[in-house]
Amino acid sequence: MKDFFKGKFTLTRRLFQIGTFLFFLAVYYTSHKQSFLLGTFYSFKLGPIHIVDPFIYLTYLGRNLLKADLFVWTVTGFLIPLLIAFLFGRVFCSWICPYNFLYEILDFLKTHLFRKKPLIYFEASPKSKKVWLALALALGIFIPPFPYYILMPGLLSVLLHQLVLHLYSFILFSLLLILMVLFVDLFFKKRIWCKFICPTGLILGMARWKGGLRIIKRKDLTCKECALCSFECPLGLTPHLGNHLEDCYNCGRCVDICKGLRKKENPLDFKFL
């Protein structure tokens, strides 16, 4: 990634990401005084509605089966992320998730400071992703703490709250987990974690509807095959070949690059419906 803010979508997205960070900071500093907005990325309380991470909620249901508390506001909240994913794809990952933001910052620094090739290349087939997701759900059901160890957005936002409270022993513990994942992620070909491992991302990706928000390569406009979009894609996908849909998280980076090239003829664009 060469430019951090350039481009219409990228700029909006950065504002969103910074806004999310500030928003949570504000929530943490006021949480003693109000109970309207509370929570982390595991589960966020918006008035009476508890928006819950689908992976966390599915393992919760599995763990408790008949004894699960089917609180109507939590069940509603569980459906909200799925609905958003159904319509807009994995926008949570690209526009909100703090882990993605952190990673993009590091990725930006990496391209400017090291310019190294990834050490290990890794690709996974759609089928193996489903197998892993099933395994992750089973592990989450039988080992209660498991989901909380691998949920990067949750870990980061809890970490932020513990910073506000000055509870440093917890911070050290979760920082270690986050650094481990970052370490893996930075050495593999782009974003092995977000593309193949993070169960939340996998579930949101599967909830996606083909007719929802997506990137298309228009056939009526000529593509120069410069592949700049593919170099810039934070997930290491290949939008210039038009085969990127499955993992793409709708960040709009490729559209920005494409639009920046030529003012009128840009084959890459967002499409909804």
Add this chain to the structure above:
Amino acid sequence: MFKTKFLRPPGAVKESEFVKKCIRCGKCQQICPYNSIVLTSWENPFYFGLPYIIARKKPCYLCMKCPPVCPSGALDRTLVDKNKVKMGIARINRDTCWAYQGSFCRACFMNCPIFDKALKMTDELLPVVIEKYCVGCGICENVCPVEPSAIIVEPLKD
């Protein structure tokens, strides 16, 4: 090696269920105005992220703000009456408690929020815990002048 007994926030379901139910969202920790609730990390990685209270540092003051914000039913969100809370039961160590050693001390008695019910002074001198009324908030453990505390809250077993 690892800590296994944890004092859960008020309204918590029994321990074996709490571990499965709590989704570790930290909302109870956020709403607590006294910062009584902390999250588990090194103390026991198997309980990673579960909320608990270290009474000696900061007890629960029974403001009852945390049960209603719990999304998972790990805390009973209908609980409002602090007298109905049951987090644990206080136990007095008669070998170290100053009152039992012959000095005059009524720190726990004076501070107990279930005043004159959960803790009674027999003959106005010796504190006794009445198990039926003690809610296990840990305020007594917190104020006890003896080091380590001569009155300690034992979290409820299953």
